[in-house]
Amino acid sequence: MRAKIIRKEDIAGLLESLMGEYEMFAPVKSDGLVLFERISSASEVFLDYQNSLMPPKQLTFPQAETLFSYSSAKGEVKIEVPHREEKPQLIFGIRPCDASSFVVLDRVFDGEQYKDPYYLQRREKTITVSMGCVKPRITCFCTSVGGGPFSTEGSDLLLIDIGDRYVAQIVSDKGAQLLEKRGFRDATEGELALAAAVIEAAVASMGPGVETDGLKDKLDSRFDDSIWQRLSEKCLGCGVCTFLCPTCHCFDIVDEAVDSKGERIRIWDSCQFPLFTLQASGLNPRPTVKERFRQRMMHKFSYFVDNYSRVGCVGCGRCITECPVNLDLRQVLNSVSRLEGVK
């Protein structure tokens, strides 16, 4: 691998030097929560964390985004598009699962037939410096879904912590450019070997996760099985899993207006909400929590594969840790796979 060495004490300096050129986002500890926020100083960065609570999808796909505003007077309608920040955005310290989530979202928002200008406008100017996971959590299962604690997918630079310094793996030209002319030396063979050992240990530490062998076919053939009723029985039907998921991307568009002035706003929606498939006739093809819960599993592990040739999940585990009733996607998928466990 092409890699430079960045000593830990030099990170702050690097970030400060980039702050003029980039809008910088990094993990910040705020009220006990770790969130990705815009930082104006390297001292705000909090790296002693496992993963952020909210996923960084907000940075290319905000929860609420005004698409345009309008006003009408005397039969004339004026439309205004909000000012877009021109500076590129650097997301520092995201985890490999979250970095690859952007690649998953790209399938949807930057597809062959449909290109979402709002998403692309932010995505094109995004550069990611990821922090590999030396100690994955017990709820992480990136390795089950084609990822890994040091996967480079979606990253421009990947930092591998080998103690007092990082081996900074250069993944893309954008990443190479970040480190250019800043005097960082190449990693030695010895340092690369240390990095390889860290990576091996991290991968080995991961739990069994989800059995993905033949999972899609099993899900497809077991769609009508009565097991779904039992599996979804404790689900509250809230939106925590979808909102905290780095790859969930469903949205609604609302118009908010007073008299002749208004805004059209795109907001996150959730397939778990009862209105999601409610038709104007009053019919709802997903009338209960069972259908809606099953839908999320089917979408991520079957339909997404049909549409985009990959699973729509990066194994970050936020849906597991934050679900109010500890509904564990690993347990659900493994139960369907084996068709046992919950009767």
Place this chain on the structure above:
Amino acid sequence: MPELTDKIREVARSLLRQQKVDLIIGFERGTMPLRSAPCFVRREEDVDRLIWDSFCENNLAKYLVKRAERVAIVGKGCDVRAVVELIKENQISREQVFIIGVPCQGMVDRRRVEAKLDGREILEVRETGGELALKGDGFSEIVNRDEFLYPCCKSCTHRNPVISDVLVADAAAELDCDSHVDVAEFEARSAGERGEYLSREFSKCVRCYACRNACPLCYCQECFVDSSWPQWVGKTTNASDVVVFHIMRAFHLAGRCVDCGACERACPMGVDIRRLNRKLVKDVKARFDYEAGLSLEQAAPLSTFRPDDPEEFMLNP
């Protein structure tokens, strides 16, 4: 709490054997340390999934609404008060529910335990007596359980189920505390301070509705949030829409909220949701001398007219 676990299983087994109920709703071990999760048992061979410990934090009354079958529910003090309100609101009949009452010693706030460990991942927890033995990679620590109870448990004055068909333990000692002292303290702050605190808290809200969905008394088929004609409140994360959603939900719960804390625990962002609900709990107590969920006989104050209802807001605005 092995004795409680054993007793709950014994009761559950007997109920199923005698075919007294079709379903038992209780708790089972979660898939992570510090988690227990709602569990639905219909067959005798599944009874041993049922457990009781300091992580049985969900309000299971949520799962009773409009059930057709006869159901037993493992309920702590707050859960059973929610059941009482649901019965009064005709969401389930008293005859349908077999209440397995559990005198509660409070539930442990897992997020505060995690914060105490300062990011070190807990891999194992063992509860013995009043202590939690926490183990992780290269560390082990013992914490006092009572120090890490949820705020609502710390000020709970109804640990014992107010009604039950069977109690699985002797009555727990009720705390002797003024459960509204925090509300009074907040009321004493200036409007500006209160506004600032609430704005800051609700700026964390992401409109996931976990609070609403975890609440046993939020069971409307169509929530006011989903009404688009008329649209009562916007759906974005606009600051005033967020606050209005929470204020309206709190008012819809006035006189009905049993302050179980399910909303606060479900919230992934740690929003201080109960701040609003507790104000209304205090006001309802002061104005109508009523606390939700204490008695099947007491009529709900906001759906019952009494000639002596307070009227000063109309007569002396």
